Amino acid sequence: MNYQPVIGLEVHCQLKTKSKLFCACSTEFGLPANSNICPVCTGQPGVLPVLNKKAVEYAIRTAIALNCKTAQQSIFARKNYFYPDLPKNYQISQYEMPLAEDGYLEILNAENAEISRIPRKKRIGIQRVHLEEDAGKLLHAVGSQELDYSLVDFNRTGIPLLEIVSAPEINSPEEAYFYLQTLKMNLQYLDVSDCDMEKGSLRCDGNVSVVAEPSNLELERKVAGSGKKLGVKTEIKNMNSFKALKEALSYEINRQIEVLESGGKIVQETRLWDADRGITQSMRSKEYAHDYRYFPEPDLVPLILSIDHDLREENFVAEIKKNLPELPAQRKERFIKEYQLSEYDAGVVTAEKKLADYYEDTVKKLQVTGFKLQIVAKTIANWITTELLGKLNAEKKAIIDSPIKPEDLAGLIKLIQEGTISGKIAKTVFEEMYNTGKKAEKIVQEKGLVQLTDEKEIAKIIEGVLRENETIVREYKAGKERALGALVGAVMKKTQGRANPQLVNKILEEKLRSC
Amino acid sequence: MKITKKDVEYVAKLARLALTEEEKEKFCSQLNQILLYMEKLNELETKDVPPTSHVLALKNVWREDEVKPFTHTKEILKNAPEKEGNYFKVKKVIE
Ligand SMILES: [Zn+2]
Numbered sequence: 001m002n003y004q005p006v007i008g009l010e011v012h013c014q015l016k017t018k019s020k021l022f023c024a025c026s027t028e029f030g031l032p033a034n035s036n037i038c039p040v041c042t043g044q045p046g047v048l049p050v051l052n053k054k055a056v057e058y059a060i061r062t063a064i065a066l067n068c069k070t071a072q073q074s075i076f077a078r079k080n081y082f083y084p085d086l087p088k089n090y091q092i093s094q095y096e097m098p099l100a101e102d103g104y105l106e107i108l109n110a111e112n113a114e115i116s117r118i119p120r121k122k123r124i125g126i127q128r129v130h131l132e133e134d135a136g137k138l139l140h141a142v143g144s145q146e147l148d149y150s151l152v153d154f155n156r157t158g159i160p161l162l163e164i165v166s167a168p169e170i171n172s173p174e175e176a177y178f179y180l181q182t183l184k185m186n187l188q189y190l191d192v193s194d195c196d197m198e199k200g201s202l203r204c205d206g207n208v209s210v211v212a213e214p215s216n217l218e219l220e221r222k223v224a225g226s227g228k229k230l231g232v233k234t235e236i237k238n239m240n241s242f243k244a245l246k247e248a249l250s251y252e253i254n255r256q257i258e259v260l261e262s263g264g265k266i267v268q269e270t271r272l273w274d275a276d277r278g279i280t281q282s283m284r285s286k287e288y289a290h291d292y293r294y295f296p297e298p299d300l301v302p303l304i305l306s307i308d309h310d311l312r313e314e315n316f317v318a319e320i321k322k323n324l325p326e327l328p329a330q331r332k333e334r335f336i337k338e339y340q341l342s343e344y345d346a347g348v349v350t351a352e353k354k355l356a357d358y359y360e361d362t363v364k365k366l367q368v369t370g371f372k373l374q375i376v377a378k379t380i381a382n383w384i385t386t387e388l389l390g391k392l393n394a395e396k397k398a399i400i401d402s403p404i405k406p407e408d409l410a411g412l413i414k415l416i417q418e419g420t421i422s423g424k425i426a427k428t429v430f431e432e433m434y435n436t437g438k439k440a441e442k443i444v445q446e447k448g449l450v451q452l453t454d455e456k457e458i459a460k461i462i463e464g465v466l467r468e469n470e471t472i473v474r475e476y477k478a479g480k481e482r483a484l485g486a487l488v489g490a491v492m493k494k495t496q497g498r499a500n501p502q503l504v505n506k507i508l509e510e511k512l513r514s515c
Numbered sequence: 516m517k518i519t520k521k522d523v524e525y526v527a528k529l530a531r532l533a534l535t536e537e538e539k540e541k542f543c544s545q546l547n548q549i550l551l552y553m554e555k556l557n558e559l560e561t562k563d564v565p566p567t568s569h570v571l572a573l574k575n576v577w578r579e580d581e582v583k584p585f586t587h588t589k590e591i592l593k594n595a596p597e598k599e600g601n602y603f604k605v606k607k608v609i610e
Contacts, residue, residue: 017580018580018581018582019580019581019582019583023585024578024581024582024583024584024585025582025584025585026582026584032601033600033601033602034588034591034592034601034602034603035588035601036584037585037588037591038585038588038591039585039591042591044591044594050576050577050578051576051577051578052577052578052580053577053578053579053580054579054580055580056577075568075569080529082531083608084603084605084606084608097568138608139602140607140608140609147607148607149604149605149606149607150604150605150606150607150608150609151599151602151603151604151605152602152603152604152605153601153602153603154603291529293529296568296569298569298570300569300576301569301571301573301574301575301576302568302569302574303574303575304574304575
């Protein structure tokens with residue numbers, strides 16, 4: 001039987017404010033335990049939370065980019081539950097009247113649509129976007145030493161989180177992966193979050209169910225007869241990497257199908273992804289947790305984000321809208337138009353904001369030196385997507401850690417365009433630049449790699465090569481065209497690749513004709 | 516709607532409260548009285564009254580994103596029934 005997975009994702013991203021959501025504690029990562037805490041975020045009696053304006057700004061910026069409707073009025077709520085990572089015994093979150101609702105994110109798919117079986121573009125609905133505070137961190141082991149108690153660090157408590165809830169419109173683990181990738185890319189372009197899954201600044205939970213493919217009539221009849229048999233969802237937690245997201249969803253989908261196929265029932269529950277064992281497991285301790293008894297947070301007054309007769313507040317949202325940065329999809333389109341990049345190249349260089357910045361920086365540096373945009377734009381894209389990213393990816397380095405800076409890459413391409421070095425030599429120079437951080441010009445001078453363009457000198461070398469390779473010359477004369485390649489190779493070897501290839505070809509052919 | 520003893524026990528469990536049988540009876544009747552009062556309020560026509568989320572007529576109270584470190588973090592740690600180094604120490608909780 002065929003089943004279609006139905007997935008909704010709940011993403012939490014940590015907003016990159018300097019201070020926490022409701023107090024002035026720092027949000028800095030990696031400080032000693034419990035050094036960024038205060039009476040407010042540890043829930044001491046008599047304290048009052050005060051909302052961080054920047055966090056609201058970031059949240060609204062994101063909501064607008066996700067095509068959501070921002071609320072006219074938004075309120076905070078207490079979500080009540082007991083857990084040692086939550087000092088107040090409630091989390092300040094939003095329930096009724098979130099900041100924004102009802103948007104969508106258009107996901108771009110992988111180039112290899114054949115494998116993914118997914119349409120190239122798809123809109124995934126965004127149900128809501130709201131602000132809440134993070135909880136603390138629990139430690140169950142010190143190093144490899146398992147503790148028989150737990151330790152609590154409240155540094156993270158109260159750090160602003162943006163919760164983004166998708167509609168259940170994702171239909172495969174791959175699509176979930178693209179959704180999260182695209183969302184992450186947008187959040188980075190919006191400059192609201194670092195989205196570092198390793199540091200926990202981007203987290204993702206999923207709701208998963210499976211339904212029989214509508215085309216399967218037989219099964220439909222079965223479902224109609226047995227009512228609630230299909231479509232019960234489970235909540236999957238702890239998918240803390242892109243790999244985990246895909247694996248956990250695949251596992252859970254298969255698990256549910258197996259349960260249904262063997263005549264069982266899906267139990268609505270929370271399940272935890274165990275990456276080591278590659279399975280999801282029921283979290284029995286969460287049985288009671290779903291009754292959070294939300295109620296409006298009495299310590300915080302409502303947010304009025306836009307009303308006709310209050311210009312000041314309306315300006316707040318309008319201002320954010322006006323200053324919305326360029327988003328990845330827009331930037332990609334612009335790169336295709338402005339730099340005449342292929343869809344593929346534009347997709348690769350805009351996949352990360354910092355990479356797109358790197359690309360544009362390099363273009364600008366070259367333009368300064370008087371090169372035509374159309375000529376260099378594509379060359380730069382090639383060098384970045386093949387050589388530079390190849391190196392960086394192999395070393396798991398980010399573009400900002402590239403030892404070759406945009407002006408240096410521009411310098412290298414300038415030397416190629418001017419004919420100072422050949423494309424082949426350029427690769428050697430690039431290697432050297434990457435390893436030593438030296439500038440292209442300096443490497444070329446030091447190593448004497450300047451391209452040989454003196455026709456007389458090339459002719460002399462060619463004459464020598466022809467004398468040394470009489471057999472090959474005879475073969476060529478006998479009609480074996482491929483022999484020419486061997487002769488060119490010999491010339492290049494003699495000049496350590498410095499000879500201008502066009503000139504070598506030209507002179508070589510002339511000499512062969514006349515000898 | 517009427518609050519039963521079972522409801523009281525459920526809420527008590529959520530709030531981690533251990534109640535005696537007498538307390539359960541007492542809260543059951545008190546909670547029912549509160550609900551009765553709410554029913555009284557329901558007699559009012561509130562069709563055109565927007566729900567109140569806060570009793571003060573304030574809105575958009577917020578602060579700029581500035582860090583002001585709290586310097587007495589050790590005092591907070593002092594309140595902990597148990598601690599270890601800079602950490603609060605609790606009974607083992609693990610999923
Ligand atoms: Zn604090």
